[in-house]
Structure formats: structure tokens, C-alpha cells
Amino acid sequence: MDYKKIISKYNLDRTRLIELLKDIQAAEGYISEKAVAEVAKAFRISIAEVEGLISFYHFLSARPLGKYVVYLNNSITSEMAGRQEVALAFEEEAGCPFGKTSSDGLITLMETSCIGMNDQEPAALINEVIFTRLNKEKVKKLASWMKQGKPVQEMVEEFGDGANSHELVKAMVKNNIRKSGPVIFDDYLAGTAIHKTLETSPEAVIDEIKKANLLGRGGAGFPTGLKWELCRKEKGPEHYVICNADEGEPGTFKDRVILTERPEMVFEGMVISGYAVGARQGILYLRHEYSYLKKYLENILKKMREQGLLGKNIAGRGFDFEVEIKMGAGAYICGEESALIESAEGKRGEPRDRPPFPVQKGYLNMPSTVNNVETLATATRIMANGSNWFRAMGTSVSAGTKVLSVSGDCDRPGIYEVEFGLTIDELLKMAGARETFAIQVGGPSGQCIGEPGFSRKICFSDLATGGSVIIFNSSRDLFSVVANFLDFFIEESCGWCLPCRAGNVLLKKKFEKIIKGTGTRQDLKEIEAWGKIIKTTSRCGLGQTSANPVLTTLTNFRKLYESKIVKEAEFISEFDLITAVAEACILTGRNFQEENEHV
Amino acid sequence: MTKPVIATASLAGCFGCHMSFLDIDEKILNLIELVEFDKSPIDDIKSFTRPVDIGLIEGGCCNAENVEVLGYFRKNCRILISVGECAIMGGLPAMRNTIPLKECLEEAYIKSLTVAPEDAFIPNDEELPLLLDRVYPCHEIVKIDYFLPGCPPSADLIWEALSALIQGRPIKLDYQLIKYD
Ligand SMILES: Cc1cc2nc3c(=O)[nH]c(=O)nc-3n(C[C@H](O)[C@H](O)[C@H](O)COP(=O)(O)O)c2cc1C
Ligand code: SF4
Numbered sequence: 131m132d133y134k135k136i137i138s139k140y141n142l143d144r145t146r147l148i149e150l151l152k153d154i155q156a157a158e159g160y161i162s163e164k165a166v167a168e169v170a171k172a173f174r175i176s177i178a179e180v181e182g183l184i185s186f187y188h189f190l191s192a193r194p195l196g197k198y199v200v201y202l203n204n205s206i207t208s209e210m211a212g213r214q215e216v217a218l219a220f221e222e223e224a225g226c227p228f229g230k231t232s233s234d235g236l237i238t239l240m241e242t243s244c245i246g247m248n249d250q251e252p253a254a255l256i257n258e259v260i261f262t263r264l265n266k267e268k269v270k271k272l273a274s275w276m277k278q279g280k281p282v283q284e285m286v287e288e289f290g291d292g293a294n295s296h297e298l299v300k301a302m303v304k305n306n307i308r309k310s311g312p313v314i315f316d317d318y319l320a321g322t323a324i325h326k327t328l329e330t331s332p333e334a335v336i337d338e339i340k341k342a343n344l345l346g347r348g349g350a351g352f353p354t355g356l357k358w359e360l361c362r363k364e365k366g367p368e369h370y371v372i373c374n375a376d377e378g379e380p381g382t383f384k385d386r387v388i389l390t391e392r393p394e395m396v397f398e399g400m401v402i403s404g405y406a407v408g409a410r411q412g413i414l415y416l417r418h419e420y421s422y423l424k425k426y427l428e429n430i431l432k433k434m435r436e437q438g439l440l441g442k443n444i445a446g447r448g449f450d451f452e453v454e455i456k457m458g459a460g461a462y463i464c465g466e467e468s469a470l471i472e473s474a475e476g477k478r479g480e481p482r483d484r485p486p487f488p489v490q491k492g493y494l495n496m497p498s499t500v501n502n503v504e505t506l507a508t509a510t511r512i513m514a515n516g517s518n519w520f521r522a523m524g525t526s527v528s529a530g531t532k533v534l535s536v537s538g539d540c541d542r543p544g545i546y547e548v549e550f551g552l553t554i555d556e557l558l559k560m561a562g563a564r565e566t567f568a569i570q571v572g573g574p575s576g577q578c579i580g581e582p583g584f585s586r587k588i589c590f591s592d593l594a595t596g597g598s599v600i601i602f603n604s605s606r607d608l609f610s611v612v613a614n615f616l617d618f619f620i621e622e623s624c625g626w627c628l629p630c631r632a633g634n635v636l637l638k639k640k641f642e643k644i645i646k647g648t649g650t651r652q653d654l655k656e657i658e659a660w661g662k663i664i665k666t667t668s669r670c671g672l673g674q675t676s677a678n679p680v681l682t683t684l685t686n687f688r689k690l691y692e693s694k695i696v697k698e699a700e701f702i703s704e705f706d707l708i709t710a711v712a713e714a715c716i717l718t719g720r721n722f723q724e725e726n727e728h729v
Numbered sequence: 730m731t732k733p734v735i736a737t738a739s740l741a742g743c744f745g746c747h748m749s750f751l752d753i754d755e756k757i758l759n760l761i762e763l764v765e766f767d768k769s770p771i772d773d774i775k776s777f778t779r780p781v782d783i784g785l786i787e788g789g790c791c792n793a794e795n796v797e798v799l800g801y802f803r804k805n806c807r808i809l810i811s812v813g814e815c816a817i818m819g820g821l822p823a824m825r826n827t828i829p830l831k832e833c834l835e836e837a838y839i840k841s842l843t844v845a846p847e848d849a850f851i852p853n854d855e856e857l858p859l860l861l862d863r864v865y866p867c868h869e870i871v872k873i874d875y876f877l878p879g880c881p882p883s884a885d886l887i888w889e890a891l892s893a894l895i896q897g898r899p900i901k902l903d904y905q906l907i908k909y910d
Contacts, residue, residue: 700872701871701872703869703870703871704869705796705865705869705870707793707796709862710793710796710861710862710863710865711793711859711860711861711862712862713830713831713862714830714859714860714861714862715859717830717831717834717851718851718852718853718859719853720853720855720859722793722859725855
């Protein structure tokens with residue numbers, strides 16, 4: 131393999147190193163030691179640094195993979211929709227377990243965290259193509275095609291609704307927009323907001339966004355106008371605008387649908403914020419799982435350039451702004467803004483210490499704003515329709531609408547654009563949910579609430595959510611939900627902080643002890659204490675929220691836990707000496723029980 | 730008033746925590762005023778001679794004997810304390826936990842460069858305590874009442890903890906005593 135040729139395409143641009151490695155993997159099926167050595171040499175970095183990248187990102191591989199790589203989603207809604215049967219069918223067809231490649235080197239089976247298809251599970255990526263609503267029969271058919279060597283794209287028989295069937299997308303993915311709203315999904319005439327924006331000053335744009343009281347839609351709810359203002363005030367040769375399309379929180383898929391149906395609004399939002407903060411370059415950081423949208427989005431950018439809405443002298447008003455799409459490579463943590471920036475710079479996506487915040491030192495240490503897809507699309511609508519129009523919707527603290535991704539036990543899973551202030555009860559009715567036992571708002575990092583909380587409102591002052599809403603009915607076992615979420619955080623922790631790296635593993639063990647029925651009151655106390663330690667001593671939002679699945683269920687479903695513990699016991703050990711020495715007995719040919727008969 | 734009785738043991742540890750304990754220097758004279766020692770490597774008393782108030786455990790459990798000793802301590806001590814990283818988390822010995830026991834033993838006794846071919850076998854004398862599948866922290870085996878962190882916990886920390894416990898007052902650990910980097 132001629133690595134030099136591939137390497138030379140990237141002009142030794144460090145920020146494109148992940149892209150380069152993906153390129154090598156696409157050509158050879160994996161990234162060999164030799165490739166690593168050549169890349170390291172060319173970039174004058176250590177071999178360990180390149181290896182560190184490969185081991186960090188889920189979709190980069192240092193070992194050979196099959197011609198077809200199946201990444202089957204293991205999120206909870208996938209489990210609920212019959213993932214196990216699908217997984218077994220894949221294993222049977224490939225003749226190997228997950229984590230391995232079939233003996234003929236044709237098929238590799240891998241697990242993967244939520245791929246943003248929660249309303250159409252079980253779903254999988256095969257190479258970079260998405261397959262939804264899998265079942266045993268479909269797996270059989272897919273496998274027989276693989277054995278015939280059919281190109282993956284040709285295995286997609288039916289395309290989804292809306293732009294999913296666009297010739298540059300051709301995906302079987304469905305939008306499932308159940309309720310469209312005035313801010314995001316209403317019709318939009320391209321260019322309206324950009325024209326209005328460029329007629330005023332950057333300060334006036336920031337003012338308008340502030341007046342609209344737009345709060346970030348990515349989860350944290352930081353005031354967008356203030357973020358832009360802080361960034362604008364920072365000095366630096368360049369400013370950058372970053373759109374966060376990493377959408378990794380299990381259960382959210384609204385950014386995917388916004389990018390499919392309203393991409394112009396997202397890109398216009400980037401132009402608007404670029405104008406406001408004084409940036410000339412924007413980056414859309416798109417998660418690897420959404421690779422199927424890349425060409426389509428690039429084409430939208432091209433069209434915008436043709437219409438004078440992007441590039442040089444936008445709308446004839448002397449403002450230059452470009453957008454580049456950068457692809458992720460599989461890591462939930464890269465949704466965290468500083469980790470995202472590291473990743474966009476071609477490094478491992480490990481969060482940075484803050485301060486300095488991205489608005490001070492962001493991409494390439496230049497002042498940068500990071501905003502969620504929906505935030506930027508919303509900013510576009512605000513510039514088009516005005517802040518007064520926007521503020522008339524929602525609540526006093528939480529203006530406007532929110533796009534929710536609803537999945538789980540309901541008749542109508544999908545996308546709902548609703549005004550802030552909607553109660554959980556109202557949402558459940560809308561989605562056609564019956565006998566709801568629990569609802570997870572905000573994904574695993576959010577809260578799990580039961581019936582008494584169903585009158586609570588979706589808004590920043592009550593139940594804040596980046597958009598993920600997962601419904602569980604009374605037939606579900608809440609403990610397996612919690613276990614699934616805890617596994618997710620264990621898998622996705624970047625490993626920097628001990629409380630997050632090891633604490634989550636210990637927390638899960640303790641939790642399992644409770645489920646097994648060998649837990650005590652003291653164990654419950656320890657879960658609470660350890661959860662608090664992980665929350666307060668972790669560096670980024672992942673560790674600060676990773677204990678939530680068990681902490682919020684412990685608060686809201688205390689009785690369930692109480693019913694599992696042995697109340698009268700002060701301490702129960704799960705240690706069994708005979709089992710613990712069994713292996714040593716085999717290795718030494720000794721018999722522990724016989725030796726200790728006299729004792 | 731009778732003096733509280735203390736016992737100590739080193740399981741899968743390096744005796745570093747015991748050394749640190751002795752590092753209380755001349756305060757050991759004060760300690761002797763306050764407490765009496767029972768089973769401990771410090772006075773070389775091999776088995777319990779009376780009910781003990783406070784047991785200090787250094788090291789986790791890597792073999793069957795460690796488990797047995799830990800069990801004795803739990804039975805004979807009113808209060809049991811895990812002292813140091815190895816007792817609390819398994820510590821350095823627990824580094825083997827990610828490697829199968831077979832591989833560990835083969836590496837040490839069969840494949841090692843210094844092993845003469847005729848000696849290449851895994852020791853199997855009945856006198857040797859059997860190894861556990863992995864190294865366990867003490868609290869996974871018996872109930873532990875308190876944990877004193879550190880590798881090793883400093884003499885001052887041990888001193889403060891013991892004197893607070895004996896005097897029945899809340900423990901007061903200065904930041905410096907629990908800061909490790
Ligand atoms: C572990 C973790 C994952 C995150 N994932 C995302 C994500 O996928 N998309 C997103 O917009 N924000 C995500 N965030 C929040 C971002 O750090 C950041 O707050 C957000 O992109 C800011 O945009 P906004 O103000 O427009 O909401 C994540 C945060 C953490 C801690
Ligand atoms: S909290 Fe977890 S994910 Fe965040 S920096 Fe620390 S180890 Fe990494």
C-alpha cells in the first residue's frame with residue numbers, strides 16, 4: 131500500500147489527521163503498524179500519538195476488519211425493539227461473536243453506542259450505510275448479500291421520507307416528524323435571515339439574539355447572545371464558529387432531522403453567528419454515524435455559494451464566510467465542546483481544562499463559539515422573524531420552541547417541535563404512550579422520572595433537555611435501563627479523571643450487587659456517596675452526570691431499590707473463597723477443600 | 730479505665746503502611762501511654778490474646794491466607810480499619826488483575842529468563858497459600874468500618890485518625906494530609 135500518496139493529499143495539516151487515518155482505513159480496511167509509522171514520521175509526531183488516536187476513536191481500527199463491518203447499536207431502545215434477536219442472527223450468519231471477524235474475513239461484528247436512530251431500532255451501520263428496523267429475516271437477507279459481495283449501498287431497498295431519498299442521501303432513514311413547529315420546521319425562504327442580518331451591525335445582531343432570550347439547545351442552556359458577545363470581545367487574528375452536530379446523547383436524533391430537512395437554516399445560522407462574532411470560518415463537526423449526510427450537506431453549501439449566501443462578499447455586503455465539514459470518528463465525549471475542538475484539531479477528543487473557555491481560546495487557540503445545530507437554526511429564524519415574535523412563544527425563562535426526539539414505548543415515536551412549558555403528561559398523550567412507568571428526559575445524563583413528576587414542564591427552569599425523551603411502560607425492567615446507561619458511560623468515559631474512569635465501573639458493580647439481591651442499606655448509601663464523588667470531582671460534563679441514571683432512579687423509584695436489598699443485613703460479601711482459589715488449584719494441581727478438611 | 734487495644738496486620742502490602750505508622754516518631758511514646766498492642770508485627774504477638782478494639786489492616790487479599798487472617802481480625806476486632814491504597818483498592822498488587830493468573834505464574838516461574846529448565850514449574854507446595862483469581866480490596870470480603878487513604882497514609886494522618894477514634898472526637902484531616910499530587 132502506498133501510504134505516501136494518501137499522506138501527501140493532506141499537506142501535513144495536523145487538523146486533518148483523523149480524516150487521513152480514516153482515508154487509510156477506507157483503502158486498506160484498517161490502519162497497520164506500517165501505516166502508523168509512516169504517518170508519524172511524516173507529521174514528525176510520535177508513534178504513540180498516532181496509536182493514541184486510533185485507540186481513542188471507535189471507528190478507527192488497528193486490526194484488520196472484514197469487508198463488511200456491522201456496527202449494531204446497543205442503546206436501550208434498540209434492546210427494547212429486539213436487539214438481542216438481531217444480534218444472534220448476525221452472529222449465526224457470520225459464525226463469530228461480536229467483537230470478532232468471520233473466519234473468511236468477510237464480516238466483522240461490532241457493538242456501538244446510540245447512532246441517532248432511536249425511533250427506528252434496532253439499527254446498525256454497515257460500513258457507513260444505515261440500516262433501520264432490523265429483524266431476523268432482514269439480517270439473513272443482508273448476510274446473503276454480503277456473501278455475494280453486493281456493495282452496501284445497493285442493499286438499501288427503500289428510501290426514507292423527505293430529503294432522505296435525495297439522490298445524494300439515499301438512506302432508509304425516516305424523519306418521523308410528528309409535530310412540526312413555527313421555529314424549525316415551518317417553511318423557510320433561503321437567505322431571508324442572512325439579508326436581514328447583513329443590513330445591521332454585528333452588535334445589533336447580538337442584541338437581537340439576546341432580546342430573544344435564546345438559550346443553547348445542546349443541553350446546557352447557555353445564553354447564545356452572551357456567548358457570541360464574549361467571543362466577539364476577545365482579540366485574536368481569527369475567530370471561529372463551530373456547529374456541534376455530534377449528537378451523541380442516547381435518545382436524541384433531532385439534529386439529524388434538522389440537518390436533513392432544514393440544513394440551510396443551520397448554515398445560515400453559522401453565517402449569522404460568524405458575522406456577529408467576527409469570524410470568517412465555520413466548522414460543522416458532524417458525527418461519523420451521520421456520514422451518509424456529508425455529500426448532501428456539501429451540496430447545500432455549494433448551492434449557498436452559488437446563491438451568494440456563503441463564501442466571498444455574502445449578499446453583496448462585503449462579508450466573507452466559509453463553512454467546512456469535519457467528521458468525527460466515534461466518541462460521545464466529542465460532543466463536549468472543548469473535546470470537540472480537540473478532535474477538530476485532529477487530536478484525541480479529551481476535554482480541556484476550563485477556563486480558558488472556547489470563547490477565549492477555542493479552535494487553534496482562537497476565540498470560538500460552539501453551538502448546537504438547533505440553536506443555530508433557531509437563531510436564523512429569530513433573525514428572520516424578530517425577537518418579539520420568538521419571545522411570544524414558550525415561557526418567560528425559556529422562550530420559543532424545542533425539538534424533542536421521542537422514542538421508546540409509544541405509538542408515535544419521532545420528532546416533536548413543541549413550545550417550552552409543555553408538560554410530560556401532554557407529551558405522553560401526543561406521542562400515544564400508555565401505561566407509562568417512567569420517562570427519561572435529557573438522555574442518560576438527564577433524569578428518570580415517574581408518575582408523580584408527569585405534571586412537570588419541559589423548560590430550562592424545570593426539566594431541561596437537549597432533546598432526548600425515552601418512554602418506558604410498566605412492562606419494562608427499570609434496572610436494565612439503568613444498567614444500559616451505566617455501561618454507556620463506562621464505555622464513553624475518555625479516561626482522564628479517575629473518578630469517572632474507575633468510579634463508574636465501581637458504581638456499576640455496586641448497582642449489580644443490589645440487583646442480584648445481595649445489597650444492603652449500606653450499599654445504597656455508598657451508591658449515593660460514590661455518585662456524589664464522581665459528580666463533584668470529574669472534570670467535564672460526562673463525569674458530572676454519569677451517575678445520574680442510578681442517582682435519579684434512586685430518588686424517584688426508591689421503593690424499587692428498597693425491595694431488592696436485604697434489610698436486616700449489615701454487610702453481605704459476594705466473595706467466595708472456593709471460587710476464588712479454583713484457578714490456582716488447577717494450575718498447581720492442588721485441592722483446597724481436601725487440604726482444609728481438618729480446619 | 731483500661732486502655733484500648735490495637736492489633737495490626739500486613740496482608741498483600743509492602744509493610745510501607747506499618748513503616749509509616751512507626752514514623753510517628755517520638756509520638757509512639759504517647760501512643761503507648763494511650764493504647765496497648767495485641768497481635769501485630771510490631772510486637773510480634775502471633776495470635777489474638779484478648780478482644781481487640783481497633784484492628785488496622787494494611788494490604789488487600791491476594792491469597793487464601795490473607796482472607797483467613799482478615800477474617801480473624803474481623804472476628805476479634807470491634808473496629809476494623811483499611812489502611813492505605815492496597816487495603817482500600819488492591820493497590821500495586823492489583824495490577825495483576827487484568828492479566829489471567831495462569832499468564833502471571835507462567836511468566837514468573839516458567840518463561841522467566843532466570844529459570845533453569847529443570848526448575849520450570851509452578852510452585853505447588855501445600856505450605857504455600859493458594860493465590861486468589863485476583864487481588865481483592867478488604868471491604869469486598871469483610872465489613873470495614875473506616876478507610877485511611879494514602880500510599881502510604883502519612884504518619885500524621887494515622888496519628889490523627891487513631892487519636893480521634895480513641896478520644897471519641899470527630900476526625901480533622903488537614904488538606905495537606907489527604908492531598909496526593
Ligand atoms: C459529554 C457531553 C456530550 C455533549 N454532547 C453534545 C452534543 O452531542 N451536541 C451538542 O450540541 N452539545 C453537546 N454537549 C454540550 C456542549 O458541550 C455545548 O454545551 C453545546 O454544544 C453548546 O451549544 P449550545 O449553547 O448551542 O447548546 C455535550 C456536553 C457533554 C458534557
Ligand atoms: S469526566 Fe470523564 S469524560 Fe470528562 S474529562 Fe474526566 S474522564 Fe474524561
